Amino acid sequence: MHLKLKVWRQAAPNAAGRFVDYDAPGISPDMSFLEMLDVVNERLITGGQEPIAFDHDCREGICGSCGLMINGVAHGPNKATTTCQLHMRSYKDGDTVTIEPWRAKAFPVLKDLVVNRSAFDRIIAKGGYVSVQTGNAPDANSLPVSKSDADIAMDAAQCIGCGACVAACPNGSASLFTSAKVSHLSHLPQGQAERGRRVLAMVQHMDAEGFGGCSLYGECMEACPKRISIDHITRMNHDYLRAALTEQPERAEAGAG
């Protein structure tokens, strides 16, 4: 196949960016999208030009590194598929493909198609865990979890943190990402002790990072390569409301003795 690419090139975080046209001849339908970019880059380097920078690592759809806006759609045309798992058989000879980085205020561009998604880590740091120290744990089977709860928790926990939800959302909201972690832990008995505190801190931090609010467009769920459902956002909002009404302020009292 012979494709035409329009690729966003931006030399540095504060530099002006622009679209550059590239020819991509000799593309096999069995190539992955990133392998197609590899081929383009090899040709650029051999021709003395700088290759297109893009994030990628595992190339099997689980690390969450890759993420491109392809013809305006996060991760491209296939449902539940990361960019690295998209194959060129989804395109036909002569197609023009526009490739952009995630566009969101909270994800500044670092170079070309590479963006900074550290805001996600900071949201997790505010409470996306069970505060248990190494060595504290009781026997694993001392705490039964119903299979259905474990399954729902796992559905939510599958989030790979790629950021497609944010890129797809007209508001640039991180609600799907945040709710996936909130919902994972709130479906498990281990997550109950910190349930209220967690949801308050994570949601507040999501706003502080500059992500937009959720108005239930549902674009995030359509773009999610792991099919995370917006039901989790409902759960998060429910937990948030309850916690906002019932959560007690933290008290600092030293232990006696």
Next chain:
Amino acid sequence: MILDAKIPAGPLADKWDKHKFDVKLVNPSNKRKYTVLVVGTGLAGASAAASLAELGYNVQCFCFQDSPRRAHSIAAQGGINAAKNYQNDGDSTYRLFYDTIKGGDFRSREANVYRLAQISTSIIDQCVAQGVPFAREYGGLLANRSFGGAQVSRTFYARGQTGQQLLLGAYQALEKEIEKGTVQMFPRTEMLDLVMVDGTARGIVVRSLVDGAVRTHLGDAVVLATGGYGNVFYLSTNAKGSNVTAGWRAHKRGAAFANPCFTQIHPTCIPVAGDYQSKLTLMSESLRNDGRVWVPKKQGDARSPDQIAEAERDYFLERKYPSFGNLAPRDISSRAAKEACDDGRGVGPGGLGVYLDFADSIKRVGEPKIRERYGNLFEMYQRITDENPYAVPMRIFPAVHYTMGGVWVDYNLMSTIPGCFVLGEANFSDHGANRLGASALMQGLADGYFVLPATIGDYLTRQTPDKSGVVEQEAKGAAEVVTKRLNTLLGIKGKRTVDSFHRELGKIIWDECGMARSRSGLEGALKRIPELREEFWQNVAVPGSGAELNQSLEKAGRVADFLELGELMCRDALVREESCGGHFRVEHQTEDGEAKRDDEHYSFVSAWQHVGDDKPQELVKEPLVFENIQLATRSYK
């Protein structure tokens, strides 16, 4: 040099407890005075950084990815072993220990492996307490599945994403500590050298992958949890960024590198589709619980699989290894697949594939059950190959997956450089010549959550923080060396891309130091690799500058190190005149083509010591002593 593995004396089952009592402890209020640098945030690195911070140490943590959550442990699919014996099927610490030693073809240390089996149960407890959503039965208790090389069900799993869930557990523990301020995290930061002062590790030199700045970080100990070196083969199941640089830099500063030729070729991966291929994708070994591996009996049989009658199929694993069948260990299954393809009975393009067929299981338990167990793997297979594995058998072929070799460490996980500890796949310690499935996750987390936190204090109590300024001086010198090397790479301005060198190196290593190795092949590789390395340093094209995000420069540095490691792998394979585990020397096989081990002459760890840039490494042998188990021919028949 004499290698002292520091194995505690006493009965096998008591060694670890006794050792934990014997080591010196750091007073809780003194812990914050020590800084530990942890490089890598996979299972081993993230769990170590979080656990050390919980203990009160000052931790700085580094990863080359944009977030610690992306380390390649995330891609582990099948599961994690633990000797819980929840299934009442005869499992025990001793059985897990024995299976692992035998699976490793008797080339690992008894004491290390026993400790691993002991700790395995605490790992599951820890992960469940963190909220890792393991698979469960309807009664609410944990489910188990079987894995290769074992006859008990001891593998815990979270669908086909066990590594992801375990890593997110460790990552979340790490983020918890980052929030508390006990860990300082440096993402998109790559370690490029070790800072040495008076023969001890006192810091690292790093490059920011965002702005290219070269900086030094000083500490009282350095922990390398930087993964394996499978990408030396170019095509492997590793992530594209996985590399040997941290371990190799430590090696060049004095850390012995052990058993480099012990690499694992995983039997169930999606076959190569074309020469543009950038990586290979694993299909979890757990699939062999329900899938049957076969090829046509007839050579060159090009009929579609549904046209080949039952009697015309060769279920070669079931035929050759009736007691383990499709769950024979990885090295054995891979070699059997290679033999079938070499015999002209391979399937798919180029005849480089065998079938993994689920038809019988779908008939037995129904498609929904198979979907529940492996749904995401089947989807991934279909996305890549455009074939529906519920309807037609998968095609699979072996691919490089894991490296048992790595930086040599003692029982405390310290390398031959005092103060430089090495964890997880980056070290060599627990898997001998072949790793069993679901044991990598176990080892990474054992090292990070439980072993290092117990052993590092003993080293730190003997250190006094440097106040003389010597450390800063040494660090400055090391940073200059790093900058010079980066500038050299940028200044070559040759004609060939980094990837083209990497592919050529990978092809040499795969052909000559892959599933079968021969004296003549290895000797040929040892001639070609130095030539390729020389061409690399004269003709590599690295565009751009050092003061920016420059992915070509990152790759160039990593490939330069692979070009040195590849040579050492071939030398190691050449010296080891026996076949064991993943190391199969064609000169050493039984009449029916099985590996022929030589315990009399080769029951040792090969530790290679760097003695100068222009000299070949020297081999130091650590004899393996077996006090508890009888060395036996490894049979899965």
